[in-house]
Amino acid sequence: MTQSVELLLDEASEAVVLGEWARLAEAGLPTEQRIVPSPTHRPHVTLWAGPAIPADVDATLPAVVAGLDLPLLLGSLLVFGPRRGQVVLVRQVVASAALLDLQARVATLCGTQADSHFAAGRWSPHVTVARRVAVDQLGAVIGTLGAVPDVSATSRVCRRWDGDVKKAWDLA
Secondary structure: OOEEEEEEOOHHHHHHHHHHHHHHHHOOOOOOOOOOOOOOOOOEEEEEEEOOOOHHHHHHHHHHOOOOOEEEEEEEEEEEEEEOOEEEEEEEEOOOHHHHHHHHHHHHHOOOOOOOOOOOOOOOOEEEEEEEEEHHHHHHHHHHHOOOOOEEEEEOEEEEEEOOOOEEEEOO
């Protein structure tokens, strides 16, 4: 299962993304909103994901993100794909030097492979809005969201997700 290291958004910017998820759900369109809510399913920026994180790395991560107070800018909608006739719709997170530096440190610590999406120069910071959007639904999804203004956000919390046990915990 997937292990990951993720940045959480401040309350106000998280509410903006949750509102986008809700508008899509109300329209019966693909969304990241879950039918059964889960406290661990929240808008986030994944710094790294993979099949395993060694215990010594897990022990080191809190020091890497200690004192986190990272400004973020959620920008335009982007589309990843298509694959098998579907796309993923995301909010771009503008790549600041501080964000890129943090991600590189986390990815290096976690043993990122050179061909990974999380390797230096390959990572695309984003917050997922909807997965499994059929290509022919994309216009309806974008139309439902309407104007998507930039959102100034702050991340003060980095968390770990353990997909094996479906558990998340804050690192900072």
